[in-house]
Amino acid sequence: MLYALGNFDHEYLQSRNMMKTKTESSFLYKGLGFPIELEHVAMICINGEWMPKIDVRKIADEAIKKLAIQEERLTGNQVKFIRSYFSMTLREFGKTVVHESHTAVNKWEKCGNDITNMNENTEQVLRIYIIEQTQTKTQAEQENFYSNFKKSKVFVNAERKNPKPIRLNLCA
DSSP states (O other): OOOTTOSOOHHHHHHTTOOEEEEEEEEEEOTTSSOEEEEEEEEEEETTEEEEOOOHHHHHHHHHHHHHHOSSOOBHHHHHHHHHHTTOOHHHHIIIIIOSOHHHHHHHHTTTTSBOOOOHHHHHHHHHHHHHHHSOSSHHHHHHHHHHHHHHGGGGGSOSOOOOOEEEETTO
């Protein structure tokens, strides 16, 4: 398990009774470059500071799926996360995913926490790519693909505003 608090040995701290724990009903995590509201987060106290005990990879895996179907347009930081999640350079992402130049991708990413000026059709292609890459490994997932594809179009008629934090329940 990865910890947002660094490379502490969890078992060592627990065995020494050096670790206080609690559960937060809601925690705003920004470690992926954009806000994610985590529900039911285990927290540990280290040197008087409460830190989340989270599996960053699990959060990334869930967040990428949520981005494909979020109601609002994507922000620059969300586009950067998507590109990083799939381990692609600007050029590779531009050429193989969104069929745009690397300078266009860079321009979108520079929007930071603001929504991009990406063409709606391009954003739809990006969302479909996410669904295809993350949710079509099994037969059941392939059957669910079309349902998620329809959900991914929800942003098209949405008001042009920055998205709310993605919400993940860690107890699920």
